[in-house]
Amino acid sequence: MTKTLLVCDCLGSQQVDFKALGEATGLSCSGCHTSLCTTQIETAAKAISAGDVVIACAQEAPRFAALAEELNADEPLCVDIRDRAGWTADGDDTTPKMAALIADAMLAPPSPKSIDIISEGTCLIIGGEDAAIAAAEKLSDALAVTVLLAPGSAFLPTPAYDIVIGTLRGASGTLGQFDIRIDQFQQSLAGGRGTPALTDPQDGAVSQCDVILDLTGGQPLFPAPEKRDGYLRADPGSQTAVADAVLAASQIVGTFEKPLYIRMEPTLCAHSRAEQPACSNCLNVCPTGAILSAGETVSIDPMICAGCGACSAVCPSGAISYDVPGPDHMFRRISTLARNYRMSGGENAALLVHDDHGAEMIELAARFGRGLPAHVIPMEVSALSGFGHSEMLAALSSGFSHVDILLGPKTERDALDPQLALADAIAPGQSMLLDIADPDALSDHLFDRAPIPPTVEPILPIGSRRQVARLAAKALNPDQKVLPLPIDAPYGAVLVDTDACTLCLACVSLCPSGALGDNPDMPQLRFQEDACLQCGLCANVCPENAITLEPQLNLTETALQQVVLNEEEPFACVECGTLFGVKSTVEKIVEKLAGKHSMFANSDTARMIQMCDGCRINAQYHSQNNPFSGAERPRPRTTDDYLSKRKDH
Secondary structure (H helix, E strand, O other): OOOEEEEEOOOOOOOOOHHHHHHHHOOEOOOEEOOOOOOOHHHHHHHHHHOOEEEOOOOOHHHHHHHHHHOOOOOOEEOOOHHHHHOOOOOOOOHHHHHHHHHHHOOOOOOOOEEEEEEOOEEEEEEOHHHHHHHHHHHOOOOEEEEEEOOOOOOOOOOOOEEEEEEEEEEEOOOOOEEEEEEEEEEEOOOOOOOOOEOOOEOOEEEEEOEEEEEOOOOOOOOOHHHOOOEEEOOOOOHHHHHHHHHHHHOOOEEEEEEOOEEEOHHHOOOEEOOEEOOOHHHHHOOOOOEEEEOOEEEEOOOOOOOOOHHHHHOOOOOEEEOOOOHHHHHHHHHHHHHHHHHOOOOOOEEEEEOHHHHHHHHHHHHHOOOOOOOEEEEEOOOHHHOOHHHHHHHHHHOOOEEEEEOOOOOOHHHHHHHHHHHHHHOOOOEEEEOOOOHHHHHHHHHHOOOOOOOOOOOOOOOOHHHHHHHHHHHHOOOOOEEEOOOOOOOEEEEEOOOOOOOOOHHHHHOOOOOEEEOOOOOEEEEOHHHOOOOOHHHHHOOOOOEEEEEEEEOOHHHHOOEEEEEOOEEEOOOOOOEEEEHHHHHHHHHHHOOOOHHHOOHHHHHHHHOOHHHHHHHHHHOOOOOOOOOOOOOOOOHHHHHHHHHHO
């Protein structure tokens, strides 16, 4: 059954070619309405009752959802083509852009994984006497409140909430499971006149709570405090901020769904091997401290993770991937936007990536300003920091001529800046971070830049993030063989000083990605550049300091093949001729030990250095000074021996 498309020109404020839009999207579109949400709502009701309807209006999505519930029908898919396309000062045809936006909205994302968090409403308020007590008075009816005041504070007891004295020494956890540690802890004693008596001070008191309201005005208890669920912080000098925090705290009771933002595959992690450090990219960029070292891999606390996506962008191996949604869905969205825009007759497309803050800016720019140019296609994502170099290159190779990332006030730039530098090294000047907070300034920037045609024939981005990045780089640089990259790039070569390398193969045994390998038939160090993560573990474990890293992207087929970095002639056992070890190494050992060490003082013992394992053991066993030999074995006792012993007694 063909889906039905309902379009509305919003009281004639935008131009919509419904025939062309229906042909471009493949949906059934019989006309353009003027007031679908009010005077023509019966038309919407009829289409919703029939099912399989797409309504090109996001502003009134709650109204249409309520209508569907009233009709006992499925909720319709509502997509915004007005703010993002129709309301624009650009005179070009916006039909291709509208078609692309509708096609993108119809890509159903996979269902996100989540876990339940229960908050029973136990709340700890910390701060000065006036601010903390005032907040407790307002919250005591909704939450089970405990106020923590500094030592020496004066207070009057109240049955509405608890008041304790102490110094908060630390807090950990998140919504529904905060652990707090208090020194100089004192509780009030019931009864008596005047100032309440207190228990003796106690250090190391431990307790739990579901919500923390911080009104101290000092340093936050957690890194990235705005990303810590259940931790509310306000300036005690601002009545508005305190009131907002109190209202927010009063709502945090019940069961909440916590999305599981990150998918982790420990076997791919290149964090460490054999207690030798390697990659720590995710640890360096995580703003909340949700990622910790756990031996050879890292561990991620899903309860603390705020879903910024920075770790997935910087992970070189793909061990960490953003999962709300995953990279596959992101690549499909990019390809769908580019393909549908192009197939609908659009030209010179540019991609504008933004979050919910950017969506609000686009809405304001459209309603009160010039909006977006017809060739600029917006794509909203949940985690800007997770839009790494692979996604930027995928967009450029899919047919977009330029990629802009509109930063928000909470965007983690520690991850995005190096990702942009990496993308810029592969495709210079085609990606940009827009740190613009004014909607009119955003429109001016986009309108002032002349549209440019894409530089490549579009490709289909399929595979892992590393595979897509390599595929896109080859498409964007058809005449290049090797591209130099910035330091700390996740692609590159391993350079070996063959004069220093002894082919001990310690690097091979610890390489987390299998980029370094050996040859079981002869002394060889092999390398496959495409698999190298540039984690640095091989350089860290090399006892001869013979390994250095060269960040680059090899676009030739040799990157997919094993090449020999160092090889030497094997040594032949002087007894049986079996090949073992490295000839130069055996000769060096003979030169250093023969006749110069007590264990190899004569020619026979020195010759053992030149034997394989089996011959060496055999020669050692039959030597005169055999360390494995013992005293002569005693003669077995016979019956005569026992009888003669009896006669002697």
